[in-house]
Amino acid sequence: MRAGIFFFASHVRCYARRGLCYAALFCFASLWPGYARADQPLLADLSSHLIAITTGFTGASVVLFGAIDGPGDVVIVVRGPELDTVVRHKSRFAGIWINTRQVTFAGAPSYYAAFSSKPLDDIVPQPVQSLHQIGLANLRLQHKSTSLADDEVAEFRAALIDDRRQQGVYDDAVGRISFLGDRLFRAQIDFPATVPTGTYFIEVLLIRDGSVVTGQTTPLVVSQIGIDAEVGEFAEHRALIYGLIAVASAAMAGYLASLPFRSV
């Protein structure tokens, strides 16, 4: 229920913001000098606020576009739904590889991407990077209580980031943001086919003289749509009937397949 109200509210805000953004773009097109208002140093929006996962889904891209009111740098941080994640480490024991140690990271984001218009260290000092969790090196991953030493936990953390990077759900890169002039910018955010469903938050930061001037957070919903969503919903809420249908349809398929071979 709370989530519902939140969604409603956030969407209303999105539309209001999108209106302002279009207005800003319009002003730019007509070569109006002060296209972004002085009290709105940063405006940004997405090409779409919904990634619909349908039967043919093979991944998606969303374009983030926006404007700043003067020179400056832009950093974008995207975070997916957070889930506790166990990382297990195998080691050799009597010739056999077994899971020996594990660390659980509480609420690790299932998706994380950070882009900046210039190399991070050139535009913003380390404490600020860390505060806003800009870049995978600054991603805060809290581990639950463990008997392992800090440097061992750091290895587990690196393993988690490496694995997710290979899956295409963790990414950080310089220069993925392109500027049109020095005021308008756009960036493409890619999501692989395995993108987890849920609510994503896209944070856009305006940076000047090594500090964050302002920030704006935009939600993005990744959701199954259509037949797939209905199958998923059915499997969840009518599990027994779903299971029986699964068995019945499999048995029927088996029977039908045997018919053409009957005379043999």
Next chain:
Amino acid sequence: MDIYLPIAAVSLNVFVLLILGTAVGFLSGVFGIGGGFLLTPLLILAGVPQAVAVATSANQLVGASVSGALAHWRRGNVDISMALVMLAGGLAGSAFGVSVFALLLRLGQADLVISLSYGVLLGGLGILMLVESARAILLRRGEGPVQRKLHQHNWMHGLPLKMRFRRSKLYISMLVPLGLGFLVGTLSAIMGVGGGFIMVPAMIYLLGMPTSMVPGTSLFQIIFVSAAVTVLQAVENGTVDLVLAMILLIGGVIGAQLGSRFGAKLRGEQLRAALAIIVLAVAVKLVADMTVTPAQLYTLEAIQ
């Protein structure tokens, strides 16, 4: 052409899945084994989450075993009474196995104990079968058809509750197939695979069933076990992917038909030798998985 699988939450190539289903269905048809030991790891390799791969393989198996069992049935190669006795044992065994599994989990390192003992069991079984069938093939080649006893008589024939299994030409105590069903049921509940490739050799060597009767009877029995597993998985874990299962089935049911036709052309000892090689291969893979340095030393699991 990629298709999005709603429960697995990944996109996979339809043609790859079709070929996979056909190949595994073919093996089911020939040998009367489920093929879950092949299908499940291949699905995981393709990117399907492990829990979904296990549950959906069971669903696919329902269709493949119906298809295969029907094909064997038309040739009169299904011993219903034998299958039902083993099924009764099997259902009791899986219930027992589930509680053993829970106990092993509490003790920790359950998967290690299981794969180790399974690897040893399969390795021994595979070698025994290979030796026996190779000897039979050589014998046949050397001296032409030999008149052999139907099966060896041993202590098992002294057990009470004797029952006549007309199709299998057996008059044995029903406790033997019942106990065998129980044992395999327990193992499959613990291992999470169908157990067909323990069941099939045991039916040949322990029960002394004619090799031609074994695949059909085994498949008939697997229909019910895999149906029960599918419903249980759907209710308990919600991990059955209907879309994935249907794609696998299209190939699987056809593969099972072709497999059972092909299997009917093979002689008993050839069938046993081929099965021995598969059983050995699985054993080698199990041992290799445990001993070869894994590509990824770290594994991740997100907790929902």
